[in-house]
Amino acid sequence: MTAIGEDQPRPVRAGEELDTSKLAAYLEQELGVTEAITVEQFPGGHSNLTYLVRAGDRELVLRRPPFGSKVKSAHDMGREHTVLSKLAPVYARAPRVFAYEATGDVLGAPFYLMERRRGVILRKDLPPALAADHAQIRRVCELLVDALVELHAVDYTAAGLGDFGKPAGYIERQVTGWTERYAKSQTDDLPAVTEVAAWLAAHMPADGAPALIHNDFKFDNVIFDPALAHITGVLDWEMTTIGDPLMDLGTALSYWAQASDPPAYHALPFGPTARPGMMTRQEVADRYLERSGRRADSLVFYYAFGLLKTAVIAQQIYYRYAKGLTGDARFAQMIFGVRLLSEQARTAIERNAI
Numbered sequence: 001m002t003a004i005g006e007d008q009p010r011p012v013r014a015g016e017e018l019d020t021s022k023l024a025a026y027l028e029q030e031l032g033v034t035e036a037i038t039v040e041q042f043p044g045g046h047s048n049l050t051y052l053v054r055a056g057d058r059e060l061v062l063r064r065p066p067f068g069s070k071v072k073s074a075h076d077m078g079r080e081h082t083v084l085s086k087l088a089p090v091y092a093r094a095p096r097v098f099a100y101e102a103t104g105d106v107l108g109a110p111f112y113l114m115e116r117r118r119g120v121i122l123r124k125d126l127p128p129a130l131a132a133d134h135a136q137i138r139r140v141c142e143l144l145v146d147a148l149v150e151l152h153a154v155d156y157t158a159a160g161l162g163d164f165g166k167p168a169g170y171i172e173r174q175v176t177g178w179t180e181r182y183a184k185s186q187t188d189d190l191p192a193v194t195e196v197a198a199w200l201a202a203h204m205p206a207d208g209a210p211a212l213i214h215n216d217f218k219f220d221n222v223i224f225d226p227a228l229a230h231i232t233g234v235l236d237w238e239m240t241t242i243g244d245p246l247m248d249l250g251t252a253l254s255y256w257a258q259a260s261d262p263p264a265y266h267a268l269p270f271g272p273t274a275r276p277g278m279m280t281r282q283e284v285a286d287r288y289l290e291r292s293g294r295r296a297d298s299l300v301f302y303y304a305f306g307l308l309k310t311a312v313i314a315q316q317i318y319y320r321y322a323k324g325l326t327g328d329a330r331f332a333q334m335i336f337g338v339r340l341l342s343e344q345a346r347t348a349i350e351r352n353a354i
Contacts, residue, residue, distance in 0.1 A: 250302030
């Protein structure tokens, strides 16, 4: 089996630089780091920002909210720090946390520092060695689904996360909450969004048995070992809570473009899921349900909800750009994503198929 190169950091993007002098002073005070530090940035991501901080032989990963963001609940460093601190001892794929700065006095926003998990992150363009091996591609799909199943099987109460969410009424709160978030960040008239939101409100299933859910589970949030035989880390825990795990599945499916989707849909910044050899959304859902022992009477509901939520997140990002809160040119195209995601949800509802 061919090993694949590890995910590497790059120079920090313009406008997202950190105050290294203040950061170095903080590291010396909190962690006893006395060596000079260097900072690079990991690529990808439109939400929280991720940096690699090197001090001598030591490597730390720093997470902070995006510059200019006013959506505090979507970039809660304290929440991410709490879940990782509790989860790492019982879920080996959760990185250990070393420090949390809550005030924003050091870098202008709260941040935390965690261990670096080395490995491969699969993005839209697969490494050539993997792209040619359809059997291995299917295996990485299976590993991704199984890691989600295993997360949902964690005894979150024993881990000390029993009060981390309110599972009763979770589905209703999610549908209502994301609909309200859209209204607060709306910039364009997109009928599909409101139509899908209305359909979801009218077709809500009962809440299933609760689990610890990630809420952003996808290829570029997991780390594989170089042989692609194991998942060594799961990243981006900012939206983790206790709730219906089928809603987590729906979010994962919303990121899963496949070959049969409209050509325009493939332009969205999804992972490699539409590449030859990848599972279809139905195959992903079938494996999840088989491995978890859970039942879904309407996969379309969970998929359409995932698409709506993802569309609203894109809308919130675009709102920041439209209002001049960020100059990041990547965000200018987000409104087209909102349109495509909401139309995809409407089509799934009309066809009653994911």
